Amino acid sequence: MKIFLVILISFFTFSEVFATAQYPDKILYNNKEYSLLTNPLEKYFEQHEDKRPKNTEMSSALWRGYIATFEIIENQLYVKEIEIQVWNEKSDETEWKSVINDIFPKPEDRKIDWFNGLLTLPYGEIINYVHMGYASTYENYTIIEIQKGKYIKSKDLNFKEYDNFKERQFEAYKKSNEYLERRKELKKDGLKKKYIDGFLKIYVTEYTEKLLTE
Template sequence: MVVQAFYPAQTTVSVDRKVARNPLLHIASNVRRNIKIKNTKDNMKTFLTIILTSFLGLTAFSTAQISDKIIYKGKTYKLHCNPLESYFNKNPDKRPKSEIMSTALWRGYVATFKIKNKQLFLKDIKVMVSGKNSYKKWKSVIKEVFPNQKEIKIDWFTGLLVLPYGKRINYVHMGYGSTYENYILIELDNGNFNKEKKFDYNKYEEFKEKQFQAFKKTDEYNKIKKEIQKETDSDEFIDTFLKDFVINYTTKILTDE
């Protein structure tokens, strides 16, 4: 396999590829084992950055990632989450093999989804392969991953799909950290469409704050916070972490305001 760096090399921290039931806690624990960080404000911010880049992918990476795609209401959007990852974590032998592993694509593939009849379906999976004169091209491997299946419903996915669109407001060279002018948020339950919400950037940030405040009232918040406190006793850090990435670990829209 060729590892292709499409961006300048960055320092990364290795974490276990296996995702636990609560990946947020799993990553925090693994990162703590790999690095020594004191509870200063700057170092906690560094810790936060490493955890979040880990949380958004299969391994810790510091390169902006090529996103999956989704066709929704006739338009194609970037998808700032990866619905196939939970399937591949449970079925690692099914994960497609790529001839080229890019630092901008640690998961190794790009999936295209479509919402049809209020259900989430997989349309294609592509990997990078070598062509003539070192030219790189995309190859479909969906039939290798899901042979003899005409329609593949993603019925294992329950959570929120994040569809950014419009002008990119701020580029962040890691994960899906860049921010955009507009967002569509779609709530799914076992692959079935529940609801959508649309935001501009400012409204999206306001929504995340309200989502976090609603999440703080749940038992799950107390459970996660108690576990993270084993890694750090900084309540400010814990709440900053949970608030900034509330969309990634909540599975429902908790506020309609």
């Protein structure tokens, strides 16, 4: 929740960091690699801040400091790779370095059985590019529901259906007690009341953990 609040408030204060399009994580799904507009490891790092990758070259296009690659194998989510940018003095430029062995040294620890949430996989042409976060619109999307690291179900949508899906997902979410608590929390943290619902609707797949509508 904390990382979500940081993104949310920074978005509406036009922070330079979050006003830049971000490098997404990646996922291998049905033998194909996709960009992943969800960052599952952030939930882990919120609870294990000491494990967050260090000595990385931070940039406004990579606020979290790393790119993770995931894979769904026999309906189970795994982290396959974690890379950071480091400075190479010989070439005088940045390069990618694997740090997965530093964070998850044991292969069995790479099973993401603690994650609940929706994974958003965009694909096809970019319909509308927005130079901020993951705000660009793609031609198609796959939404995957994950519970305790297990694949539950998925939806394939074009960009118009995706917008309608988020609308319905948000309307269902508004009926929950969690919605009321989150509004209070966001208001307490300084977000103007008039912005709250609009942003929550846009980023509904980031904080809801189940497909609430069919």
